[in-house]
Amino acid sequence: MTKKAFELTGYREASLMSLSAGDYSSLEKLINLLEREFYAYSQREYVFSLPSLRVGSLNPKILNFLRKGRTSTITLAIEAASERLRRVINKKIEIEELYKDLELAFKFGFKKIKLYFMIGLPTEEEKDLEEIVKFYKDLNRTFKGLEITISASIFVPKPHTPFQWERQITIEEALEKIKYLKSELKKNFKSHQPEQSFLEGIIARADKNFYFYLEEVFKRGARLDSWKEYFNFSLWKKTAYELGLELKDYLRERDLKEELPWEHIDLGIKKEFLLKEKEKAYQEIYTEDCRWGSCSNCGVCKGEIKNYLSEKEKEEKKLVTISDIIKNPDETFWYEIYYDKLGVSKFLSQLEILRLIELVLRRKKIPLSYTQGFNPRPKFVCGPALPVGIEVKNEFLGLGLREKVSEESLKGIEIYEGLIFKEVKFKGKEKPSPPVRKTYYLLYPIKEISFKLKSTKNLELKFLGSFYTAIPYKNEISFLKLLKEEFNIDEPLKYFRIIKSYI
Ligand code: SF4
Known part of the structure; x- marks a missing residue:
């Protein structure tokens, strides 16, 4: 699927998206596959990243893979700094394992670590926030030279979880907590916008009447609100006010006897199980992960639906060393290309043109050659940048390929409307320079x-x-x-x- 997506789009970056990729029991097998498929050649232009990992899931194989994918930051989800609070949210983390993970990451050359926390968790107290600060300071003292960032998001109770009845903290409370952490951790602290989490919380637990509100905000122009630059909180507030909706009500604590708006949706998890887990959370008792421990009888496994774990990897895992990543024999075949940029393509900037050339040529399976730095770029040679708005005829481009192709296969390629490769000359291994022309x-x-x-x-x-x-x-x-x-x-x-x- 990845191969096809790369071929069809021309893109060469992919992320293994998951709530916690380190929990995927076939992760190593997948990494082996991706390595074989995409890192087999000396020219490694593909970039893979893993968004966030579980503490204790780092190993040389994963770190090697991330290095090859030019990942510069390792992100680990801790959620809560105090052991007590981690018991409440059933996040079993051994701090010794975190130290081991960081040590290993450091050895593999990673200099930036991002640690995720949540604020506003049920039962959270002031001292739990102080623990985050202490936690950061301890790590900072131990790992000199490692750039550690603490990132906090605001806890949003979600349906079908043991915390579905909990109240969500208000914007003011969130701002207060953020203010404290910011004052202690300074520039090493990042947080989500409380207003966005406020809306997320409302949308997560709203009822069917909420649809009219969403439709109305949309009609009034709300778009792409999870992007800060498009987020217009006043519009959301104003619309709610005019429709007579009290948004804060949606964040309130729900009575255990109350019928919840999402109860008619059956995910297989029994309500009794959620209630039991909520009780255990308040008693600060861990529940075992049923993949490795005993079954808690949540109700999901029925008939064909079972908790399957991947088989142990049978194939040999060959560990590739960091030096393998660096040594890349470089053979580049150069082409001199002359193209027109007419009509609407005059609005493209030089950077946009180069990005489009890369994407289109990749889609056409033209074997682009890449620089071998930390962040590989296609090998292009260009003259001075063209101003946006001016059309051009016979512009020069030097293009490096890792395999020889015929001039005809490049000639006539339309990169964008009005942007066409008109003339192509093969230059062998001689890197062309922009010609001196009047x-x-x-x-x-x-x-x-x-x-x-x-x-x-x-x-x-x-x-x-x-x-x-x-x-x-x-x-x-x-x-x-x-x-x-x-x-x-x-x-x-x-x-x-x-x-x-x-x-
Ligand atoms: S084994 Fe199945 S039923 Fe038991 S806790 Fe896990 S998912 Fe639920």
């Missing part, structure tokens, strides 16, 4: 403008009946700047369609 511009008026036609010390500008030609005496001077400074044309692209070309 530049000129064609200016087609699209709006009336009056300015004095003249030749200046930097530019020769002529009118040829229906359009202008402009030849700068020096290539390196910005053409738009020249028009502005020497002809007082403030926004040239408003008045002219400008096409750059080469003699």
Whole structure:
């Protein structure tokens, strides 16, 4: 599936998304497979990452894999710093294991560690937050040279969990806790936005009447609200106010006898089990993980549905050393390409053009060659960046491939509407440089403008009946700047369609 996704999209980055990837019992087997498939060649352009790992799940195999995928930060989910609170949320972590994990990660060259915590957990007290600070300071003292970041999210009680009846802390309470941690941990502390967690909590446990509210906020323009830059909390509040909804009510503690809005959805987990687990949480008693320990009779396993664990990996796991990652024989075949950037593609920046070229060529299975630094980039050689808004004919691009392909297979490739590879020359192993050519511009008026036609010390500008030609005496001077400074044309692209070309 990954291979197909890479082929179809041209992308080369993938993340093994999971709540806790380290808990996946076939993780090592999967890593072996991915290594065989994507890291078998000396040129390793693929990037894999694991979002967050369970303490105790790190081993040389996983760390090697992450290094190859250019992951620079290891993220571990701790959730609570105090042992007491970890018992409440049934998160069994041996702190010695965490120290071992960090030591190993450090040995493998990882310098950045992110530790996830939750604030506002049921039964949380002030001293539980103090424990986070102490925890951070202890680690910092032990692992000098390791950059440790504490990241806190606000606990959101979710349906079908033992905490589905709990209240969620208010925005003000969350801000208070964040303020304390920030004052102690300074720049090493990051947190989720309390307003976003507030909404998350409401949406998680709302009832069917809530639909009208969501529809109304959407109609009023709410989009992509989980992105901070699009999040408009005032709109959510204003809409709720006008519909007569009291949002805070959704975060309240639920009575155990109350019928919950999601109770008609059967996930297989028995309500008695959730109630028992809630009770055990308050008694601070761990429940065993049924994958390794005894069954707690939650109700999920019935008939065909069972708790399956992967078989022990039978295949030999060959440990690849870090030095293997670094030594990469480099053989690059170079091509000189000339392309046009006309029409709508004039709005693409140089960086966007290069990214598109990479994606399109990858989709076409053209074997791009990559630099071998920590963050591999396709091997391109370009001239000076083209200003956005100016079209161009015969622009140069040097392209490095790891295998030889025919010139015809590159010629005519349309990277984007109006952006086409027109001419391709194979250069062998000789890396091409941007050719020295004289530049000129064609200016087609699209709006009336009056300015004095003249030749200046930097530019020769002529009118040829229906359009202008402009030849700068020096290539390196910005053409738009020249028009502005020497002809007082403030926004040239408003008045002219400008096409750059080469003699
Ligand atoms: S073994 Fe099945 S029924 Fe028992 S606790 Fe685990 S998931 Fe639930």
